[in-house]
Amino acid sequence: MNIQFTLNGKLRTAEVEANTKLADLLRELGCASVKIGCNEGACGSCAVNVDGRLINSCLTYAGQVNGRTVETVEAIGSLDHPHPIQDALVEEGAIQCGYCMPGVILAAKALFDKNPSPTEEELAVALDGQLCRCTGYQKIESALRKLASEARS
Ligand code: FES
Numbered sequence: 534m535n536i537q538f539t540l541n542g543k544l545r546t547a548e549v550e551a552n553t554k555l556a557d558l559l560r561e562l563g564c565a566s567v568k569i570g571c572n573e574g575a576c577g578s579c580a581v582n583v584d585g586r587l588i589n590s591c592l593t594y595a596g597q598v599n600g601r602t603v604e605t606v607e608a609i610g611s612l613d614h615p616h617p618i619q620d621a622l623v624e625e626g627a628i629q630c631g632y633c634m635p636g637v638i639l640a641a642k643a644l645f646d647k648n649p650s651p652t653e654e655e656l657a658v659a660l661d662g663q664l665c666r667c668t669g670y671q672k673i674e675s676a677l678r679k680l681a682s683e684a685r686s
């Protein structure tokens with residue numbers, strides 16, 4: 534089937550099979566930030582935002598994004614101009630191997646876009662599906678708590 538969707542602000546078309554996973558298609562299209570970890574919806578490393586909502590792209594067929602808007606971390610900040618979420622994570626020293634970070638950043642962005650000053654509980658719920666094997670989560674949570682608190686003050 535032929536699909537058309539907006540990926541990181543650009544209209545893209547692709548010929549896909551009915552069982553092509555969105556994660557595979559996005560990687561073919563150059564989005565190396567989309568990591569395939571567990572491939573069964575348990576780790577969040579393949580997370581992307583579809584129409585502003587976080588989904589696991591390993592559990593989503595490419596055909597399901599036909600006509601929709603997909604955002605990966607490639608569209609969020611840059612080395613020269615990081616997104617405030619990226620700045621906060623770096624300043625807090627919250628990144629080790631970085632494998633989980635695209636999913637963490639997208640999960641945080643989906644939350645902060647709707648609610649710039651989330652509570653600790655809302656942050657915990659938003660990060661619930663993001664597995665990090667390195668950090669113990671404390672610095673990630675601390676970075677995002679600081680960002681939320683800055684938005685409140
Ligand atoms: S690779 Fe998709 S949730 Fe783990």
Ligand code: FES
Pocket residue numbers: 627628629630631632633634664665666667668
């Ligand atoms: S920083 Fe390594 S998995 Fe999170």
